[in-house]
Amino acid sequence: MSTTNWNGRWFHLRKVLERGGPLAHPDFQASNETLDFLLENCKVLVVGAGGLGCELLKNLALMGFRQIHVIDMDTIDVSNLNRQFLFRHSDVGKPKAKVAANFINERIPLANVTPYYAKIQDYDQDFYAGFHVVVCGLDSIIARRWINGMLISLLTYEDGELDPSSVIPLVDGGTEGFKGNVRVILPGMNACIECTLDLFPPQINFPLCTIAHTPRLPEHCIEYARLLQWPKENPFGEEIPIDGDDPNHISWIYEKALQRANEYGILGVTYRLAQGVVKHIIPAVASTNAVVAAACALEVFKLASSCAPKLDNYMVFNDTDGIYTYTYAAERNESCVACSQIPKDLVFDENVRLSEVMEHLSTTYQMKSPGVTTTDQQGRNRTLYLPNVSSIEERTRPNLKKTLKELGLKDGAQLIVADVTSPNSIEFHLKLHASMDT
Amino acid sequence: MASPSPKSPGQISDKSKKYDRQLRLWGDHGQTALESANVCLINATATGTEILKSLVLPGIGSFTIVDGALVSGEDAGNNFFLDHSKIGKPRAHVATQLLKELNSDVKGDYIEETCDQLLSNNPDFFCSFSVVIATGLTEKSLHSLSSNLWHNNVPLVVSVSYGFIGSIRLQVSEHCIIESHPDNLLEDLRLDKPFPGLKEFMDSIKLSEMNHKQFSHTPYLVLLYKALEIWNERHGPNPPLNYKEKEIFKNIIKNELGYGIAKEEDSNTGDEENVAEAIKAVNTALTKTQVPSNVQKILNDDQCIQLKEKNSFWIIARAVKEFVEKEGNGVLPLRGSLPDMTSDSQRYIALQNVYREQASKDAEHVWRHVQTILKERGWAGESVIENDVKLFCKHSSELRMIRGSCLAEELDGKQLPADVDINQQLEEPDSPWLHYLLLRAVNKFHTENGSYPGYYDDNVETDISKLKGCFSRLLNDLGCQGGSLSKDDNLHEMCRYGAAELHAVAAFIGGCAAQEVIKLITKQYVPLDNTFIFNSVTTTTATLRL
Numbered sequence: 001m002s003t004t005n006w007n008g009r010w011f012h013l014r015k016v017l018e019r020g021g022p023l024a025h026p027d028f029q030a031s032n033e034t035l036d037f038l039l040e041n042c043k044v045l046v047v048g049a050g051g052l053g054c055e056l057l058k059n060l061a062l063m064g065f066r067q068i069h070v071i072d073m074d075t076i077d078v079s080n081l082n083r084q085f086l087f088r089h090s091d092v093g094k095p096k097a098k099v100a101a102n103f104i105n106e107r108i109p110l111a112n113v114t115p116y117y118a119k120i121q122d123y124d125q126d127f128y129a130g131f132h133v134v135v136c137g138l139d140s141i142i143a144r145r146w147i148n149g150m151l152i153s154l155l156t157y158e159d160g161e162l163d164p165s166s167v168i169p170l171v172d173g174g175t176e177g178f179k180g181n182v183r184v185i186l187p188g189m190n191a192c193i194e195c196t197l198d199l200f201p202p203q204i205n206f207p208l209c210t211i212a213h214t215p216r217l218p219e220h221c222i223e224y225a226r227l228l229q230w231p232k233e234n235p236f237g238e239e240i241p242i243d244g245d246d247p248n249h250i251s252w253i254y255e256k257a258l259q260r261a262n263e264y265g266i267l268g269v270t271y272r273l274a275q276g277v278v279k280h281i282i283p284a285v286a287s288t289n290a291v292v293a294a295a296c297a298l299e300v301f302k303l304a305s306s307c308a309p310k311l312d313n314y315m316v317f318n319d320t321d322g323i324y325t326y327t328y329a330a331e332r333n334e335s336c337v338a339c340s341q342i343p344k345d346l347v348f349d350e351n352v353r354l355s356e357v358m359e360h361l362s363t364t365y366q367m368k369s370p371g372v373t374t375t376d377q378q379g380r381n382r383t384l385y386l387p388n389v390s391s392i393e394e395r396t397r398p399n400l401k402k403t404l405k406e407l408g409l410k411d412g413a414q415l416i417v418a419d420v421t422s423p424n425s426i427e428f429h430l431k432l433h434a435s436m437d438t
Numbered sequence: 439m440a441s442p443s444p445k446s447p448g449q450i451s452d453k454s455k456k457y458d459r460q461l462r463l464w465g466d467h468g469q470t471a472l473e474s475a476n477v478c479l480i481n482a483t484a485t486g487t488e489i490l491k492s493l494v495l496p497g498i499g500s501f502t503i504v505d506g507a508l509v510s511g512e513d514a515g516n517n518f519f520l521d522h523s524k525i526g527k528p529r530a531h532v533a534t535q536l537l538k539e540l541n542s543d544v545k546g547d548y549i550e551e552t553c554d555q556l557l558s559n560n561p562d563f564f565c566s567f568s569v570v571i572a573t574g575l576t577e578k579s580l581h582s583l584s585s586n587l588w589h590n591n592v593p594l595v596v597s598v599s600y601g602f603i604g605s606i607r608l609q610v611s612e613h614c615i616i617e618s619h620p621d622n623l624l625e626d627l628r629l630d631k632p633f634p635g636l637k638e639f640m641d642s643i644k645l646s647e648m649n650h651k652q653f654s655h656t657p658y659l660v661l662l663y664k665a666l667e668i669w670n671e672r673h674g675p676n677p678p679l680n681y682k683e684k685e686i687f688k689n690i691i692k693n694e695l696g697y698g699i700a701k702e703e704d705s706n707t708g709d710e711e712n713v714a715e716a717i718k719a720v721n722t723a724l725t726k727t728q729v730p731s732n733v734q735k736i737l738n739d740d741q742c743i744q745l746k747e748k749n750s751f752w753i754i755a756r757a758v759k760e761f762v763e764k765e766g767n768g769v770l771p772l773r774g775s776l777p778d779m780t781s782d783s784q785r786y787i788a789l790q791n792v793y794r795e796q797a798s799k800d801a802e803h804v805w806r807h808v809q810t811i812l813k814e815r816g817w818a819g820e821s822v823i824e825n826d827v828k829l830f831c832k833h834s835s836e837l838r839m840i841r842g843s844c845l846a847e848e849l850d851g852k853q854l855p856a857d858v859d860i861n862q863q864l865e866e867p868d869s870p871w872l873h874y875l876l877l878r879a880v881n882k883f884h885t886e887n888g889s890y891p892g893y894y895d896d897n898v899e900t901d902i903s904k905l906k907g908c909f910s911r912l913l914n915d916l917g918c919q920g921g922s923l924s925k926d927d928n929l930h931e932m933c934r935y936g937a938a939e940l941h942a943v944a945a946f947i948g949g950c951a952a953q954e955v956i957k958l959i960t961k962q963y964v965p966l967d968n969t970f971i972f973n974s975v976t977t978t979t980a981t982l983r984l
């Protein structure tokens with residue numbers, strides 16, 4: 001018996017891979033080649049080595065995948081240990097991707113997990129094009145949207161027809177407390193992340209005037225300490241931002257919030273709540289991560305082997321009251337800014353100010369800090385507004401108050417918009433109409 | 439029950455840092471319950487160790503693995519906690535070691551015996567566990583275990599991963615939940631039945647004497663109350679019920695309440711934020727205050743009326759029942775919390791205190807009923823503590839109770855639940871009832887043949903027809919003579935699986951089952967009632983009641 005390929009190792013997988021069945025996917029050919037493909041060739045990218053990522057690595061490695069790559073920019077924190085089971089106390093502070101990969105490679109013979117302690121944005125199209133499937137276990141919506149945009153940018157079209165060989169499936173999982181969701185995205189073929197952006201609840205921010213003048217909830221007091229008292233008092237030195245992981249920082253905010261709460265007779269300010277509000281903490285538990293990551297791994301397995309039909313295309317999970325799931329086909333948005341082939345128009349009155357266009361980009365397309373450039377008739381690029389580089393921001397800020405007409409923009413002008421939510425800029429065509437009320 | 443949460447960083451232990459993300463779900467008292475629990479896993483299969491993994495990580499007190507098998511090559515291939523280097527060693531021991539590595543707070547123990555051996559040599563063995571989890575048992579062993587635990591009143595969670603199908607069966611005779619944490623809980627505002635403190639507060643507020651700033655910073659509850667006064671004067675004691683009435687009511691809020699108040703620059707009376715909030719709340723805040731049906735069921739239960747057992751839940755439930763019938767005038771103790779709403783701080787907090795004080799008075803009444811009940815029955819005063827009564831009252835509108843059924847009786851049963859039209863279910867290839875029956879049929883096959891259908895590569899075809907026989911005999915046993923499948927596709931698929939335990943299916947079932955165990959232990963959130971079927975071919979799940 002070999003120490004790495006012992007008798008019976010793939011007993012369970014062989015049953016469903018080497019036997020056909022009337023309920024298997026119509027494309028499925030039962031043979032021993034499928035397992036070989038999984039073991040030797042199939043390259044899977046796991047994005048995120050946190051709660052879902054750890055589970056995914058284990059699940060994929062035990063479902064016959066070996067060429068697994070994992071990317072994560074985070075290091076291990078004590079609060080990860082209640083669910084991120086590849087990490088031990090002694091690993092706190094080390095890169096998640098590396099520790100997770102090592103653990104799997106040591107436990108499972110011939111597993112070949114390659115870690116990347118890096119940001120997803122550090123890699124380009126050549127890197128992402130090398131995978132058969134990408135599976136995301138992220139808590140950041142922006143990162144999800146970026147990966148989605150990256151996989152869409154790899155699509156090729158011939159005479160308007162999508163080349164199916166350019167499609168890299170994306171399996172996406174998410175959790176929040178006892179709730180979770182799993183989806184299978186075939187970029188360009190079914191609903192993508194941007195098609196269904198409204199599925200993500202908007203982050204709730206308390207109005208500043210409530211925080212400043214009419215606090216009622218303990219959260220209002222914590223936000224007062226965080227947003228108004230901290231920048232004014234700079235308790236740990238000039239320009240030192242709040243570090244949600246530094247207990248001294250959280251204590252300071254907690255004490256200030258408690259003082260304010262006492263002044264108003266508000267109950268319920270605790271250290272735990274203060275930390276939760278400051279860090280936007282999302283509750284998490286091992287079981288939900290296990291369930292969602294298992295469902296994701298099953299989809300990767302079904303996509304790679306065709307031994308059963310894949311999820312079409314969205315499942316929600318909630319086990320607060322019994323165990324509830326709901327599976328449905330999320331619909332494509334025919335004018336999706338990311339995956340539709342339709343040119344995107346921005347229709348505005350010529351007397352509208354640039355700031356209103358920026359506002360439109362933020363609300364309609366949920367962009368975070370869009371930068372806008374245009375090309376003039378000579379083909380030269382001209383920056384209209386760029387928020388992320390302070391010198392350019394300063395120079396272009398006056399443009400925000402100018403109308404589109406004053407900026408010399410004509411009907412049909414091209415606006416190129418760049419944002420952190422997408423790896424590529426998005427081209428819009430300006431449809432201008434003359435003002436009605438002149 | 440509720441322990442105070444840490445107040446300052448000096449008090450934050452490493453433990454509460456480690457468990458921070460889950461403490462936000464079940465609180466320090468839930469964690470204490472988890473840490474005092476001990477569970478038993480029968481058979482360290484992939485499904486079994488995946489369940490334990492999601493119990494060890496959040497910090498269960500202790501676990502014991504009962505398993506008489508040795509690690510096989512097949513086990514090492516699908517189980518993360520059975521290392522290939524330990525092939526041939528006892529499964530119970532190997533899995534215990536690797537699971538304990540996950541969390542140094544958790545104690546782990548193992549017994550290298552089979553479930554059957556334990557049941558015959560030491561029938562009381564399982565009595566000491568909070569929950570018993572069973573995987574990889576034959577129907578016969580499961581039958582014995584189920585009877586044993588049912589009679590000893592120990593909850594049992596049976597989990598199965600079979601090819602692309604999974605199932606969880608929960609056996610618990612009675613499970614009562616105070617903190618069910620419903621996703622959509624109606625606010626408990628009592629606008630239709632204002633208690634004296636609320637009436638007094640509302641009457642002290644005179645909208646007509648306000649300037650516009652004061653008006654626009656008045657909590658919307660006040661606006662609803664005042665509009666309701668006008669409504670009742672004109673339309674009688676019933677609140678607006680249908681769409682038309684609600685529109686009229688909204689007009690009162692918008693146009694009449696602020697009438698005559700000089701508006702500030704740039705604003706119109708009727709467009710204030712609090713007015714908008716009041717209009718939005720018309721649909722929910724005016725609902726009639728009554729005892730919800732899930733709670734009424736508990737208050738009318740024999741356990742509550744007879745009160746034969748000295749059980750804290752039922753004693754308090756009985757006290758609440760007496761409160762409802764006496765001081766409560768037909769309604770439950772007040773919850774005592776308020777949703778956030780546009781308001782100046784002072785009036786919001788004053789209003790909040792009005793609700794808090796009444797809730798505290800109501801709980802005080804219930805506490806007195808508890809003491810009377812204890813005295814009448816000669817039960818010790820410390821059988822119930824006051825904090826439990828407060829918690830119970832606060833959550834009294836979300837109480838839940840599950841009365842389960844015995845698995846052994848289900849296996850002996852001569853029929854399926856009356857509301858199931860089995861012939862119709864057999865027509866649908868994705869029906870969860872069909873998959874329930876298929877899982878029973880493969881167990882019957884195992885009982886008759888000593889192996890699962892399709893376990894051996896050479897027998898797949900012949901096993902399909904044998905399984906077909908098992909399936910129709912099972913239907914006969916269940917009183918469904920002549921019932922049959924129109925096609926063999928599902929039977930074929932079961933034979934294709936050949937009892938394969940796919941790791942990802944085991945992990946899915948493992949995560950689900952672990953959370954059910956945590957619900958049973960913490961008595962928070964609502965457990966499954968009582969059979970869960972997962973079909974990973976269609977990625978759908980269903981819950982059946984057996």
Ligand SMILES: [Zn+2]
Nearest residue numbers: 192195336339
């Ligand atoms: Zn799209």
